[in-house]
Amino acid sequence: MKILKFSSATCMPCKQMTKVIDELDDDTKSLFEEYTSENDITKFMQFNVRSVPTLVAVDESGNELRRSAGMLQRDKLLAFVNGE
Numbered sequence: 001m002k003i004l005k006f007s008s009a010t011c012m013p014c015k016q017m018t019k020v021i022d023e024l025d026d027d028t029k030s031l032f033e034e035y036t037s038e039n040d041i042t043k044f045m046q047f048n049v050r051s052v053p054t055l056v057a058v059d060e061s062g063n064e065l066r067r068s069a070g071m072l073q074r075d076k077l078l079a080f081v082n083g084e
Contacts, residue, residue, distance in 0.1 A: 001031065001065065003081065006044060006054040008037040013071035014053040020074050028081060055080060 007014035021032055035043045047056050057065040068080050
């Protein structure tokens with residue numbers, strides 16, 4: 001599983017969530033791939049992302065498992081990662 005993090009350079013909640021992700025253990029942090037609206041618009045379109053920050057959990061084949069839009073604090077972020 002991977003978690004795609006969609007963000008924007010000008011988005012304050014995106015920056016806050018990046019700080020939360022950076023505080024996670026290395027195994028959990030390694031699940032995240034970041035895509036920005038400034039550089040990765042094709043990926044935004046592929047996953048129909050319309051707001052940031054958005055997290056999309058995908059399986060090994062790239063199929064969407066779950067999605068969350070908006071800033072998540074540490075406990076909610078970990079619950080999302082764990083599929084809870």
